[in-house]
Amino acid sequence: MEDIRNNARQKMKKFCRVCKICDGRACAGEIPGMGGLGTGASFKNNVNALAELYFDMHLVHGITEPETAISLLGQPLSLPVLAAPIGGVAVNMDFGVSEEDYNLAVVEGCLDAGTLACTGDGVPPVIHESGLAALARFKGRGIPFIKPWEGAELDEKLEKARDTGCKVLGMDLDAAGLLTLRRRGRPVAPRTPEQLADIFDKVHAWGIKFILKGLMSPLDATLAVEAGADAVVISNHGGRALDHTPGTATVLPEIAEAVAGRVPVLADGGVRDGGDVLKMLALGADCVLIGRPVAVAAVGGGKEGVARYFARLGDQLRQAMIMTGTADARDVSRSVLHGLSA
Ligand SMILES: Cc1cc2nc3c(=O)[nH]c(=O)nc-3n(C[C@H](O)[C@H](O)[C@H](O)COP(=O)(O)O)c2cc1C
Incomplete structure (x- = not known):
């Protein structure tokens, strides 16, 4: 992994220093x-939270082969972890790799x-086009996220996402905070x-499940589930949509409680290692x-880098x-x- 990180540091130049702790x-x-x-408070709060x-250590037990596999909306996963959607390799990573190569590396490395x-998803169109092309190449085995565009653009992009063959698609509603898109007239x-x-009704009519991303309050999560x-x-959004929010691990327990048992609850922001994954699961x-760590692995080591990560x-x-x-990542x-008590 050190070679992969050094390689990424070269390629991402001043856009990402590939710090020892990505905080x-x-x-x-x-x-x-x-x-x-x-x-950067929201990003830092994610890591700090x-x-x-x-952890409390517990060693008087017989667990030696814990189960990490889960099923998410009918999709089997070897780990309770997905690669987060990352768009805009050119503008955000200094053209370290092409958008196409990046998406192929992440999609195939994850598989x-x-x-x-x-x-x-984002502007220019190559961002969503290369993501969707990578998914289509692997029979839709992945989850395309589309931004909450206004007007006909949303329908058009949802249909393009459907045509990858995906079984699940999503929308990052918090992209409403990305003023750069509005400034560009999008x-x-x-x-x-x-x-x-x-x-949701439109997508369900295609037999596809829908994940809504970017919720930070029990009320929004409840309304989304009811809808x-x-x-x-x-x-x-990794602290990129609004400055001065709490870390996601801070708000996760109350949100998980609000929608408990109704839908799967996913979370991201500042997860850097397996211990962080377990902490998020423990919080609900x-x-x-x-x-970001998956992006660094993909830029520095391609699909092998992602798989190794x-x-x-x-x-x-x-x-x-x-x-x-x-014993089990599902419990x-x-x-x-x-x-904290149980
Ligand atoms: C460069 C960059 C681009 C991103 N692009 C998208 C995107 O297109 N769609 C989306 O839903 N989230 C996007 N995100 C947010 C991530 O999906 C995710 O929520 C965030 O990176 C998680 O935090 P972490 O990087 O600390 O793990 C982006 C994040 C970064 C850093």
Whole structure:
């Protein structure tokens, strides 16, 4: 992994320093780039909220081969982890690789690791086109995310996503905060519950499930579920949509409780290793997404880099599960976290 990271550092030049700990400090405010918006507080809070949690060790048990596999909306995954959608390799990563090569590396690397990639969207069109092309090449085995475009553009892009053969697709509603898109005359916007229900109905009529990403409050998550979302992602877009939000791990427990048992709850932001994955699961997530570290692995090592990143993550997760007495990723107790009760 060190060679992969060194290679990525060369290719991403000043846009990503590939820091030892990817915590949003060195790149604060760097958008375009890999940073968080403004002061970078939201990105930093994601990392800090996880870093402030500690494990209680439990070793008097017989768990030696913990189960890490889960099923998410009918899709089997070897780990409770997906690659987060990342769009805009050219503007955010200094053309370290082409958009096409990047998407192929992430989609194929994830499949090799037994998990799935989400693909991103943005301006120019090559961003969503190369993501969708990579998914189509692998029979739609992945999850395309489309931005909340206004007008006919949304329908057009949802239809293109459907045509990849995907079984699940998603929308990053928090992209409504990406002012850069509006400035370029390509508005994205929040949606009312009624408007969301129309979008979900349309996609459900194709036999495809819908994940809504970018929710940070129990109320939004509840409204999304009532409107018909099949899963929600607790996310602040890696701190890129609004400055000064809490870390996602801070708001996750109350949101997970609000929609408990109704839909799978996913979460992302600041997840860096297998221990962080277990922390998110203990706080109520069913599955986790990882953004920047997967991007670094893809730019530095292509599909092998991505597969290797997930292999190491799986080893770390299994070790953390054994050391906390956790037998199954589908049933993680809050009590693995120090000071929290089950
Ligand atoms: C350069 C960059 C581009 C992104 N593009 C998208 C995108 O197109 N669609 C989307 O839903 N999220 C996008 N995100 C947000 C990620 O999907 C994810 O929510 C975030 O990166 C998670 O935080 P982490 O990077 O700390 O793991 C992007 C993030 C970054 C850093």
